[in-house]
Amino acid sequence: MEEKAKSFEELKPMLRPTGVEPGIMKVDPEKCTSCGLCIQNCPFKCLEMDEDEHPKMKSGCVCISCSNCIVACPVDALSIERVYTVKGGFFDTETPAVKMPMPPKDADGTPAEWNEVERVVLERRSVRHYKKKPVPEPLLTRVLEAGRFAPSGGNHQPWKFTVVTDPEFIAELEATLHGFWSGVYPVFNNDETVMNMVGVVETGVFDPRTQYGIRCIALKELPVYLGAPVIVYMGAHTKLNNPALTIGICGQNMNIVANSLGLGACWTNFGAVPLNAMPELKQRLGFGEEWTVVTALVLGYPKFKQFGMVARHYRPVTWFRPGTKTPQTEK
Ligand SMILES: Cc1cc2nc3c(=O)[nH]c(=O)nc-3n(C[C@H](O)[C@H](O)[C@H](O)COP(=O)(O)O)c2cc1C
Numbered sequence: 001m002e003e004k005a006k007s008f009e010e011l012k013p014m015l016r017p018t019g020v021e022p023g024i025m026k027v028d029p030e031k032c033t034s035c036g037l038c039i040q041n042c043p044f045k046c047l048e049m050d051e052d053e054h055p056k057m058k059s060g061c062v063c064i065s066c067s068n069c070i071v072a073c074p075v076d077a078l079s080i081e082r083v084y085t086v087k088g089g090f091f092d093t094e095t096p097a098v099k100m101p102m103p104p105k106d107a108d109g110t111p112a113e114w115n116e117v118e119r120v121v122l123e124r125r126s127v128r129h130y131k132k133k134p135v136p137e138p139l140l141t142r143v144l145e146a147g148r149f150a151p152s153g154g155n156h157q158p159w160k161f162t163v164v165t166d167p168e169f170i171a172e173l174e175a176t177l178h179g180f181w182s183g184v185y186p187v188f189n190n191d192e193t194v195m196n197m198v199g200v201v202e203t204g205v206f207d208p209r210t211q212y213g214i215r216c217i218a219l220k221e222l223p224v225y226l227g228a229p230v231i232v233y234m235g236a237h238t239k240l241n242n243p244a245l246t247i248g249i250c251g252q253n254m255n256i257v258a259n260s261l262g263l264g265a266c267w268t269n270f271g272a273v274p275l276n277a278m279p280e281l282k283q284r285l286g287f288g289e290e291w292t293v294v295t296a297l298v299l300g301y302p303k304f305k306q307f308g309m310v311a312r313h314y315r316p317v318t319w320f321r322p323g324t325k326t327p328q329t330e331k
Pocket residue numbers: 043064066068124125126127128222266267268269270271295
């Protein structure tokens with residue numbers, strides 16, 4: 001077993017990472033109509049209006065370069081000036097440049113169009129603003145069936161779903177989960193108490209993006225369930241294999257089908273993982289002792305446009321082609 005580090009100083013590179021360069025967005029003032037949709041659609045509330053009624057970056061925020069501001073802008077006035085990156089320190093995980101999706105070609109290499117499935121996959125973005133309108137149950141059933149028919153190692157099918165559409169219960173869940181995170185936030189913030197989290201949570205939870213997410217939830221800048229009319233909890237049986245991977249596949253099947261039906265969706269680990277420390281509520285949601293709540297997906301009709309293709313990191317692919325003795329790595 002790995003020996004546990006004992007002092008804050010030893011753990012500091014992970015707990016208080018250095019070298020973080022948050023993303024920076026650029027606004028074209030000639031195009032901007034001051035509608036404010038980009039400000040609204042930023043999950044971490046990184047943007048605010050300047051004195052000329054154009055958005056500018058707030059100081060001290062952690063922009064994760066998700067491009068959700070870009071897709072909400074009706075006049076294409078936003079672009080990435082600098083991508084979120086970490087240079088040196090614990091979380092320097094080599095972040096290469098970002099690229100838009102490579103244009104599609106047919107089997108002969110001739111330029112082609114995206115097909116419908118590709119469009120849904122590439123244009124899907126996390127939706128965090130919903131209409132009050134309920135989602136009809138027949139559509140929810142189609143979404144859930146997409147999850148049930150996901151592949152799983154050995155056909156284990158370790159999943160179980162709970163759907164909440166009752167607005168009163170959603171409000172209660174929002175209050176409970178917000179209470180949890182507002183209790184956790186000061187622990188993370190404090191150099192003495194953050195040590196208690198080491199070994200309890202995975203190292204990725206200390207990534208500045210997750211730590212900033214905890215802050216945003218605690219300060220009510222990011223609602224846990226995003227005001228959505230539907231929550232789908234996804235549990236995995238603890239005796240079955242590979243729960244996180246399998247539920248991930250299952251949930252993304254649901255996400256894609258929800259988008260294909262005109263719905264928006266967003267994963268919410270913040271709204272799911274803490275339930276494992278709340279046995280009564282977990283049980284009430286239908287997950288007994290032998291079930292882990294892995295994640296949740298919220299769903300609903302998007303309030304405004306929140307889809308579109310965006311750039312993502314591109315890690316060059318290594319190919320072993322027929323007749324080549326050495327691998328070829330893309331540039
Ligand atoms: C496993 C997982 C958990 C996530 N949890 C949350 C969450 O709790 N709250 C949230 O607003 N977004 C959450 N997200 C959404 C991510 O922030 C989002 O996928 C990422 O920024 C990329 O943006 P995109 O989905 O629009 O492409 C989660 C995503 C995944 C895959």
